[in-house]
Amino acid sequence: MALQCRLSGTTIQSLKMATTIPISSSSSRLIFRPLPKTLNLALFSRHTLPKAPPFTLLVRALSGAAVVAAPATEIIDNKVLKPQWKAAIDFKWIRDNKEAVAINIKNRNSNAHLELVLELYDKMLNLQKEVERLRSERNTVANKMKGKLEPSERQKFIEEGKNLKEELATLEEDLINLRDELQFEAQCIPNMTHPDVPVGGEDNSKLRNMVGNRREFDFPVKDHLQIGKELDLFDFDAAAEVSGSKFYYLKNEAVMLELALVNWTLTEVMKRGFTPLTTPEIVRSSVVEKCGFQPRGENTQVYSIEDSDQCLIGTAEIPVGGIHMDSILAESSLPLKYVAFSHCFRTEAGAAGTATRGLYRVHQFSKVEMFILCRPEDSDNYHEELIKIEEDLFSSLGLHYKTIDMATGDLGAPAYRKFDVEAWMPGLERYGEISSASNCTDYQSRRLGIRYRPSELPTTNSKKGKASSAPTKFVHTLNATACAVPRMLVCLLENFQQEDGSVIIPNPLRPFMGGIERISAKSK
Amino acid sequence: MATTIPISSSSSRLIFRPLPKTLNLALFSRHTPPKAPPFTLLVRALSGAAVSAAVAAAPATEIIDNKVLKPQWKAAIDFKWIRDNKEAVAINIKNRNLNANLDLVLELYDKMLNLQKEVERLRSERNTVANKMKGKLEPSERQKLIEAGKNLKEELATLEEDLINLRDEVQLEAQCIPNMTHPDVPVGGEDNSKLRNMVGNRREFDFPVKDHVQIGKELDLFDFDAAAEVSGSKFYYLKNEAVMLEMALVNWTLTEVMKRGFTPLTTPEIVRSSVVEKCGFQPRGENTQYVAFSHCFRTEAGAAGTATRGLYRVHQFSKVEMFVLCRPEDSDNYHEELIKIEDLFSSLGVHYKTIDMATGDLGAPAYRKFDVEAWMPGLERYGEISSASNCTDYQSRRLGIRYRPSELPTTNSKKGKASSAATKFVHTLNATACAVPRMLVCLLENFQQEDGSVIIPNPLRPFVGGIERISAKSK
Numbered sequence: 001m002a003l004q005c006r007l008s009g010t011t012i013q014s015l016k017m018a019t020t021i022p023i024s025s026s027s028s029r030l031i032f033r034p035l036p037k038t039l040n041l042a043l044f045s046r047h048t049l050p051k052a053p054p055f056t057l058l059v060r061a062l063s064g065a066a067v068v069a070a071p072a073t074e075i076i077d078n079k080v081l082k083p084q085w086k087a088a089i090d091f092k093w094i095r096d097n098k099e100a101v102a103i104n105i106k107n108r109n110s111n112a113h114l115e116l117v118l119e120l121y122d123k124m125l126n127l128q129k130e131v132e133r134l135r136s137e138r139n140t141v142a143n144k145m146k147g148k149l150e151p152s153e154r155q156k157f158i159e160e161g162k163n164l165k166e167e168l169a170t171l172e173e174d175l176i177n178l179r180d181e182l183q184f185e186a187q188c189i190p191n192m193t194h195p196d197v198p199v200g201g202e203d204n205s206k207l208r209n210m211v212g213n214r215r216e217f218d219f220p221v222k223d224h225l226q227i228g229k230e231l232d233l234f235d236f237d238a239a240a241e242v243s244g245s246k247f248y249y250l251k252n253e254a255v256m257l258e259l260a261l262v263n264w265t266l267t268e269v270m271k272r273g274f275t276p277l278t279t280p281e282i283v284r285s286s287v288v289e290k291c292g293f294q295p296r297g298e299n300t301q302v303y304s305i306e307d308s309d310q311c312l313i314g315t316a317e318i319p320v321g322g323i324h325m326d327s328i329l330a331e332s333s334l335p336l337k338y339v340a341f342s343h344c345f346r347t348e349a350g351a352a353g354t355a356t357r358g359l360y361r362v363h364q365f366s367k368v369e370m371f372i373l374c375r376p377e378d379s380d381n382y383h384e385e386l387i388k389i390e391e392d393l394f395s396s397l398g399l400h401y402k403t404i405d406m407a408t409g410d411l412g413a414p415a416y417r418k419f420d421v422e423a424w425m426p427g428l429e430r431y432g433e434i435s436s437a438s439n440c441t442d443y444q445s446r447r448l449g450i451r452y453r454p455s456e457l458p459t460t461n462s463k464k465g466k467a468s469s470a471p472t473k474f475v476h477t478l479n480a481t482a483c484a485v486p487r488m489l490v491c492l493l494e495n496f497q498q499e500d501g502s503v504i505i506p507n508p509l510r511p512f513m514g515g516i517e518r519i520s521a522k523s524k
Numbered sequence: 525m526a527t528t529i530p531i532s533s534s535s536s537r538l539i540f541r542p543l544p545k546t547l548n549l550a551l552f553s554r555h556t557p558p559k560a561p562p563f564t565l566l567v568r569a570l571s572g573a574a575v576s577a578a579v580a581a582a583p584a585t586e587i588i589d590n591k592v593l594k595p596q597w598k599a600a601i602d603f604k605w606i607r608d609n610k611e612a613v614a615i616n617i618k619n620r621n622l623n624a625n626l627d628l629v630l631e632l633y634d635k636m637l638n639l640q641k642e643v644e645r646l647r648s649e650r651n652t653v654a655n656k657m658k659g660k661l662e663p664s665e666r667q668k669l670i671e672a673g674k675n676l677k678e679e680l681a682t683l684e685e686d687l688i689n690l691r692d693e694v695q696l697e698a699q700c701i702p703n704m705t706h707p708d709v710p711v712g713g714e715d716n717s718k719l720r721n722m723v724g725n726r727r728e729f730d731f732p733v734k735d736h737v738q739i740g741k742e743l744d745l746f747d748f749d750a751a752a753e754v755s756g757s758k759f760y761y762l763k764n765e766a767v768m769l770e771m772a773l774v775n776w777t778l779t780e781v782m783k784r785g786f787t788p789l790t791t792p793e794i795v796r797s798s799v800v801e802k803c804g805f806q807p808r809g810e811n812t813q814y815v816a817f818s819h820c821f822r823t824e825a826g827a828a829g830t831a832t833r834g835l836y837r838v839h840q841f842s843k844v845e846m847f848v849l850c851r852p853e854d855s856d857n858y859h860e861e862l863i864k865i866e867d868l869f870s871s872l873g874v875h876y877k878t879i880d881m882a883t884g885d886l887g888a889p890a891y892r893k894f895d896v897e898a899w900m901p902g903l904e905r906y907g908e909i910s911s912a913s914n915c916t917d918y919q920s921r922r923l924g925i926r927y928r929p930s931e932l933p934t935t936n937s938k939k940g941k942a943s944s945a946a947t948k949f950v951h952t953l954n955a956t957a958c959a960v961p962r963m964l965v966c967l968l969e970n971f972q973q974e975d976g977s978v979i980i981p982n983p984l985r986p987f988v989g990g991i992e993r994i995s996a997k998s999k
Binding site: 243249252255263303323326341345364 | 747751753756761770774778788790795817839840989
């Protein structure tokens with residue numbers, strides 16, 4: 001299984017320098033589906049919602065996390081758009097911290113409308129009060145009618161009750177619409193940001209770690225495509241006929257290498273206490289959205305299935321995030337650590353140029369993904385744990401790489417903090433992203449509805465078996481790429497190529513390939 | 525009783541895209557295409573080998589100007605052979621319970637031949653006229669020839685367009701004619717299928733037998749409920765040892781089949797819906813064998829009832845598929861070799877029977893089909909775990925895969941001179957080496973122990989890090 005992990009999409013840089021091509025899920029690229037011509041689309045700007053449909057400006061960046069600029073909605077009777085699902089947003093917190101929220105929105109180049117959200121929130125609170133007041137009046141009237149009354153008095157109450165009922169119906173409908181509108185706007189607000197994250201664009205990202213050195217070659221370096229051709233490892237041409245561009249067959253030792261990478265990675269991560277999973281690769285589009293991706297945007301990364309509400313996953317993060325949707329977990333069950341193997345599918349719309357050569361950017365690939373659900377106070381630590389696992393894996397394969405703390409402009413909406421690992425690819429003469437680790441704190445869990453109930457402190461008074469009555473809290477979720485097979489294949493082939501055209505297989509993978517040490521040219 | 529549920533990639537199950545309501549869909553019958561759109565009855569059987577594209581029992585067509593439907597691609601059908609063997613073809617169609625319209629095909633073919641002759645005659649006349657005009661002529665004579673030429677040109681244009689339409693119509697009808705059938709294949713329906721081989725015995729249990737769903741629940745191996753929320757029914761997560769078992773099955777199967785000389789592949793899982801004519805040539809007529817691993821996706825539309833329980837019928841699964849391209853004279857032998865894959869099932873200790881499928885159960889492409897059905901004690905039935913088909917030249921005529929037979933080396937032939945033998949169509953065969961969910965059902969149900977644990981068959985143990993048993997997890 002070769003995996004091509006196309007995780008990000010930012011503007012393609014010149015190849016002259018060893019520029020990095022971020023593949024992380026950042027919002028720096030807007031991806032849209034074909035949209036009605038009435039819409040005006042611009043990079044980084046958010047289209048102001050008209051009150052009439054159609055409206056579908058959606059920002060999507062795909063990777064471990066993605067950017068939501070506008071939620072999926074239903075259109076009802078040409079009125080305010082109705083969100084298909086509700087995120088449990090903490091409006092009070094937003095209002096109490098609005099300066100920080102505003103700065104965060106600005107740092108992330110997001111166009112969420114904070115002022116509008118606060119305005120709608122206030123309106124909603126007032127309307128709520130009014131509705132409650134009317135309800136209370138109606139109850140009073142109803143109670144009064146229970147007693148003995150003169151016919152004229154009764155008639156007055158009946159009138160009053162009728163008026164209140166009508167007024168209430170109108171206000172209640174307004175309240176529903178207001179809540180929908182509020183939800184709609186608020187879903188666009190990105191996650192807060194870890195205080196240590198550098199502010200700015202790609203150039204402001206901070207180097208956390210660098211391991212190894214660029215290998216010095218004393219013979220001409222080939223890229224993975226040429227190596228693959230000479231060793232009969234891939235077929236891109238046949239795949240282009242059968243499926244289209246950016247598809248491929250893996251052949252011979254490349255198949256074994258893919259399986260070895262997946263098996264070895266799964267085994268290593270399982271040793272660290274993660275529960276292995278395979279997942280559905282077709283999911284409901286609402287689950288995709290709740291994880292912070294946008295299936296309906298133009299240039300969307302997501303393949304959708306005709307005449308259905310289903311999509312192909314771009315990462316196992318989505319189906320794993322969905323496992324505990326709408327659930328309340330016991331605190332004692334946390335943390336939940338999963339390592340999931342799946343095939344991933346990405347349209348790669350909007351990605352063009354030489355950065356799409358060979359296995360570097362493909363529509364289908366195998367990936368092993370780590371996913372953690374934990375208590376809020378533990379997520380920073382687990383983020384460190386995840387990046388350490390990744391670095392250990394890549395180090396033991398002998399790769400030269402750097403780990404980067406991504407700047408605010410490159411974070412996807414769900415990510416509180418994101419570390420990317422970029423490995424040196426001598427044939428492509430650049431560092432290429434092979435992995436990304438994000439802490440999404442409660443952004444996804446508020447949308448997926450994943451809570452936990454904190455355990456009560458044991459006291460001598462508590463009854464045995466009495467359920468904890470502490471209020472529930474939202475878990476934090478994290479995700480990290482353990483192995484994106486195609487990018488790993490690029491790394492291994494290009495870094496371990498030999499002058500005679502063969503490729504050395506790193507030690508850890510050999511047991512998983514029946515012990516072979518080298519891929520050599522086949523004798524004809 | 526032990527009814528079989530075929531899962532072979534045969535046309536014995538029609539899988540439909542959502543279709544316009546004007547269509548009448550029925551299992552095993554082919555809807556006669558109306559001459560007006562919409563028309564989209566597609567039979568699609570998907571397999572791991574994206575080397576062979578989807579097989580159509582009724583062709584995909586484009587609709588042009590509300591006229592005769594145009595096939596999106598052309599099969600290289602041997603009309604002459606069909607005409608010369610029409611009784612055999614008719615009997616074959618009948619045996620397979622299909623409604624291909626053979627008489628219409630032959631009629632259209634004749635019409636086409638005649639029209640072709642007419643067109644050639646007119647072309648010849650037009651050339652004659654054109655030649656006459658090259659010489660010195662009287663103005664009146666020249667004028668007559670110009671008139672004649674003009675008339676011929678118009679008449680020709682009309683006839684040529686008619687010819688194109690006729691060719692399309694012939695193609696459309698002819699694509700529905702199923703492959704011929706191996707003489708040893710029993711005629712009839714499911715009950716006429718013939719037992720080829722039976723290996724092992726049904727295990728006798730001295731404790732209550734559980735089905736794989738219950739075993740999986742107790743050992744925390746699957747999650748169907750979460751998958752139903754996230755994706756829909758008939759989806760699932762595998763967990764814990766089930767993940768390792770899937771990986772082991774795939775790895776072990778690939779390794780075993782590679783030992784037998786098959787080239788391993790992984791393939792795209794998204795393919796074009798229109799069959800692209802892949803003008804392929806096999807180098808010097810060498811036979812090619814592939815073993816391909818992929819995830820497979822099936823809508824399972826129309827499948828309902830208890831036969832859909834648990835892992836038995838799902839929308840997505842992993843599969844290792846074998847695919848052979850060979851010379852026509854070799855395909856029967858390769859079919860025998862492919863079915864020897866039963867050895868894999870034997871070495872896992874599975875009790876199964878191999879069946880020579882009767883004509884009524886063959887998909888249109890299959891000349892002959894062997895199914896392997898394994899005993900599943902929890903489901904109390906034999907269930908299909910593998911299918912091996914010889915498609916002879918049915919697929920290759922549609923995919924356009926030919927080979928050039930090598931010339932025999934002689935002392936006279938020039939060095940490097942290209943073979944001038946005419947190209948022929950290869951034969952293609954496919955067989956399931958491992959369909960993971962069905963294998964999981966087999967292994968879990970057959971190797972369950974009284975204490976609720978499941979023994980892992982020896983061959984798989986090296987691929988699961990040596991573990992011998994799946995036991996309940998302590999909480």
